[in-house]
Amino acid sequence: MFELSVACKYLIPRWRQLSVSIISLVSILVIALVVWLIVVFFSVKDGLENSWVDKIIALTAPIRVTPTPKYYNSYYYLIDSVSAQSDYTAKSIGEKLVSPQTDPYNSEVDEEFPKHWPAPDRNTQGELKDLVKLVAQSADALPGANSIKVTDYETTMANVRLRLVRPSAGPTQQSQQFLDHATYVGSFDTNTPVLAKALLPFTAADFNNLLHMQSISSDNILEDTPDTINQQEIATLHKRLQAFFSVINVTALKTPATGWRLPQHLLPANANFKVSILTSHGDTSRITIPNNPNEFEPFPQNLLSAHEQIIMGELNIKDGKRFIKLPDQEPKEIEAWIPLLLEDNTILQASIDLSSLLQANRIKNLHFIITTKIQGNILHGNVPLGTLEIAEATIEQSKDTPLFAHLTPENTTIILPQNTAEGDGILLPRSFKDAGALIGDQGYLSYFSPTPSSVQEQRQPVFIAGFYDPGIMPLGGKYILAPKELIGMIRASYNSNENLTSNGLNIRFDNYKDAARIKSELSQAFEQAGIAPYWHIETYQEYEYIKDLIQQLHSEKNLFSVISLVVIIVACSNIISMLIILVNDKKLEIGIMRSMGASSVSIATIFGICGMVMGTIGSLIGILAATLTLRNINELVSILSKLQGYDLFNPVFYGNTLPSELSFEALSFVVITTACISLLAGIVPAVKACMLRPSTILRAE
Amino acid sequence: MNYQDKPQTILRATNLSKAFYHPAQLEILKDISITINRGDTVAIMGRSGEGKSTLLQILGTLDTPCNGGLEIDGHNITQFNKSRIRNTKLGFVFQSFHLLDDYTALENVLMPAKIARVPTNPSSPAYLRACGLLEHVGLSSRKHYNTKLLSGGEKQRVAIARALCNNPDLILADEPSGNLDRQTSQQIHELLLDFAHSHNKTLIVVTHDQELAHLCKRRYNLVNKKLVEI
Numbered sequence: 035m036f037e038l039s040v041a042c043k044y045l046i047p048r049w050r051q052l053s054v055s056i057i058s059l060v061s062i063l064v065i066a067l068v069v070w071l072i073v074v075f076f077s078v079k080d081g082l083e084n085s086w087v088d089k090i091i092a093l094t095a096p097i098r099v100t101p102t103p104k105y106y107n108s109y110y111y112l113i114d115s116v117s118a119q120s121d122y123t124a125k126s127i128g129e130k131l132v133s134p135q136t137d138p139y140n141s142e143v144d145e146e147f148p149k150h151w152p153a154p155d156r157n158t159q160g161e162l163k164d165l166v167k168l169v170a171q172s173a174d175a176l177p178g179a180n181s182i183k184v185t186d187y188e189t190t191m192a193n194v195r196l197r198l199v200r201p202s203a204g205p206t207q208q209s210q211q212f213l214d215h216a217t218y219v220g221s222f223d224t225n226t227p228v229l230a231k232a233l234l235p236f237t238a239a240d241f242n243n244l245l246h247m248q249s250i251s252s253d254n255i256l257e258d259t260p261d262t263i264n265q266q267e268i269a270t271l272h273k274r275l276q277a278f279f280s281v282i283n284v285t286a287l288k289t290p291a292t293g294w295r296l297p298q299h300l301l302p303a304n305a306n307f308k309v310s311i312l313t314s315h316g317d318t319s320r321i322t323i324p325n326n327p328n329e330f331e332p333f334p335q336n337l338l339s340a341h342e343q344i345i346m347g348e349l350n351i352k353d354g355k356r357f358i359k360l361p362d363q364e365p366k367e368i369e370a371w372i373p374l375l376l377e378d379n380t381i382l383q384a385s386i387d388l389s390s391l392l393q394a395n396r397i398k399n400l401h402f403i404i405t406t407k408i409q410g411n412i413l414h415g416n417v418p419l420g421t422l423e424i425a426e427a428t429i430e431q432s433k434d435t436p437l438f439a440h441l442t443p444e445n446t447t448i449i450l451p452q453n454t455a456e457g458d459g460i461l462l463p464r465s466f467k468d469a470g471a472l473i474g475d476q477g478y479l480s481y482f483s484p485t486p487s488s489v490q491e492q493r494q495p496v497f498i499a500g501f502y503d504p505g506i507m508p509l510g511g512k513y514i515l516a517p518k519e520l521i522g523m524i525r526a527s528y529n530s531n532e533n534l535t536s537n538g539l540n541i542r543f544d545n546y547k548d549a550a551r552i553k554s555e556l557s558q559a560f561e562q563a564g565i566a567p568y569w570h571i572e573t574y575q576e577y578e579y580i581k582d583l584i585q586q587l588h589s590e591k592n593l594f595s596v597i598s599l600v601v602i603i604v605a606c607s608n609i610i611s612m613l614i615i616l617v618n619d620k621k622l623e624i625g626i627m628r629s630m631g632a633s634s635v636s637i638a639t640i641f642g643i644c645g646m647v648m649g650t651i652g653s654l655i656g657i658l659a660a661t662l663t664l665r666n667i668n669e670l671v672s673i674l675s676k677l678q679g680y681d682l683f684n685p686v687f688y689g690n691t692l693p694s695e696l697s698f699e700a701l702s703f704v705v706i707t708t709a710c711i712s713l714l715a716g717i718v719p720a721v722k723a724c725m726l727r728p729s730t731i732l733r734a735e
Numbered sequence: 736m737n738y739q740d741k742p743q744t745i746l747r748a749t750n751l752s753k754a755f756y757h758p759a760q761l762e763i764l765k766d767i768s769i770t771i772n773r774g775d776t777v778a779i780m781g782r783s784g785e786g787k788s789t790l791l792q793i794l795g796t797l798d799t800p801c802n803g804g805l806e807i808d809g810h811n812i813t814q815f816n817k818s819r820i821r822n823t824k825l826g827f828v829f830q831s832f833h834l835l836d837d838y839t840a841l842e843n844v845l846m847p848a849k850i851a852r853v854p855t856n857p858s859s860p861a862y863l864r865a866c867g868l869l870e871h872v873g874l875s876s877r878k879h880y881n882t883k884l885l886s887g888g889e890k891q892r893v894a895i896a897r898a899l900c901n902n903p904d905l906i907l908a909d910e911p912s913g914n915l916d917r918q919t920s921q922q923i924h925e926l927l928l929d930f931a932h933s934h935n936k937t938l939i940v941v942t943h944d945q946e947l948a949h950l951c952k953r954r955y956n957l958v959n960k961k962l963v964e965i
Binding site for chain 1: 836
């Protein structure tokens, strides 16, 4: 194509047209910069939105089907309360879902039900409609039903009270604090793979607490304020330690904040260390080995006594004997009793000495085999845990454990421990972790149950099996997840007060963006099955507690799209000035080509193509840069966070890592917009070019 | 249709007038009528500033007359068919050669074919014709040279080959040897006239060169806005 070949010729930079080349380059770079910014911004924003919605759906579902008042006033719901087969108790939706009998009423055995009750809703065969099972059947019959899963959920309210047992400097070396919180308690559904994304990883503090809790008995956990922190019996402790170390592989320990007295047997026979020496009245009283001597900050001199002094020197160990060498002094042998400490937070590579699991009568007596390098010297030996703490550990993903919530080996479902000696495992939102709770902490859920004479408090023991990140969900801070059976028990006690509880069916499927379509198909299916009046269908966008948030996210997206459009227009306007210069530069060539029969449309097309190609090249560079940026977004954010001194993105809102997937929506928006606007930008100079009269140009030249 | 079947008149201009209005009104041409037949070689002479080049540009559809009509090969010239007529029926040779700088000699010659959107790959008829034309003007060894590297005479020979690329009926030359030495000028004149005679092409040439004018079949003098046949 003639126009394309000429446009390509014009786009190749030449020394003769340095100014045009520089302006072109700047135009392309500006477009690239804008495209980079928009693609990165929208990709991160889209990713965040998706992860927020994922987290919201992790606790609920893309679609929820809840009973209407007509359901609770139906014969189907009420009949259980007068039927012997149902123990004269109304059934929850979950119970209805698995109940083999739709109509438990037996007129020969059961009392006559009140006359004002509604008539049974029967199908054309005269059978009572099973309102709950028909929901599941309708969902199963939808197109693409393979990915649709129907599960019941229950939500209730309870008070959670956790006992936080922590090491302390007191005589018992342990202290206990209590954390009380009134919360919503939702039923935990194992079939929520999305929840796996929201689970917070273990921290070193979690590992330490979980290990520590293996020695604490939950005998008195249901007391208001237990007087003592009871220790487990030795046999139980050994079993629990074996269970702990069968799934947790400790790889490193760290020294406590007070430093750690280095056992003599860890030291090699010959070694050299740079050390900080505390002298008292001129005699060495303590030696500290810093982890990194170049960054070591000794205890401030002004906080020492007048007769004390800290000096940096060298510790030489020769054939087991210790020599101190102070600056400008000869080495001097020191006595073995002088304490030799490792600086606080020194990491020691270590592994558990399995033989100690059955010998330790306390956690502190567990033995670890240390093999680590300090200042180039290898320390090796078997030491008790003592005041050391776990610094790093890994979890054996393939093993089942009653200690904490974990993924199945296929990474598809989460297993929440139930019915252990400490009670049921619960998953807590991040806010509890921020308040000081750790995995392994024990406590109870308390709720009130009516009895014939009074209302009594009931307590169910629980322990923290994990934490999840609720994202920005308004309820997130007070929504805990517990096994369904536990919720059912609590909910049953609130039966008379439905405001505090809710019950319904979660409809889950692969892509939550199909929610509106599936809702409409489900509504039609309910109409056909004749159960529409009994059920209310909501998509996640309609949930009362997140509706405003979702709308706000959409509004922001629209606003940012408009801003992006304006920025792209400004960036592409550079192309206009560059092309006008190019038209002036190529005036003679335009005249020559016109004399050879090139039409004005062809000339305009040449410059239009130039504009579009520049826009496209700028876009491609921007997209490439954006892809690279997104791949390294977390490193970039951590650098920027370090520079400004605090987190660039608060993990409470944005999670621990930013999304790094390129948003296809953002990409198509930017590519199409830039191409169109740069083509439009090319039109102004193109019109100028085609208005030039060949006779005028050729005469002037 | 071969050229014997084509209309005998290749160009008919009727009452052409041209005036410029800026900075002041200046009438250059007035009521000029001329009919040129196929195969004619026509020389237009006159003093500098009389409007010879303007007349040639009007005849070549590069400029628009204020009044009057123009017909080329039986087609009335309008705003909409000018480009196509220029591409298929006309070939221009300018005093300043007006070659495209960033292209080779062969690319320059092929440009009208590209504009006509005919294939120009090395096996195409247009490519072979362009090579033949360059060979004819004695530049086959320099066809891949950038035109900046060619001498004035070579440039003009490339321009002549380019003017003939689409096999036009009418060649319009504006002082084709104005920038060349005498010997080169003679070669260019012979080349142009040879082409015109051997291919039955019509040549309209604006020139001060009496020698070139005398080689043409018809000669006109532009005096006082009028064209007078000598």
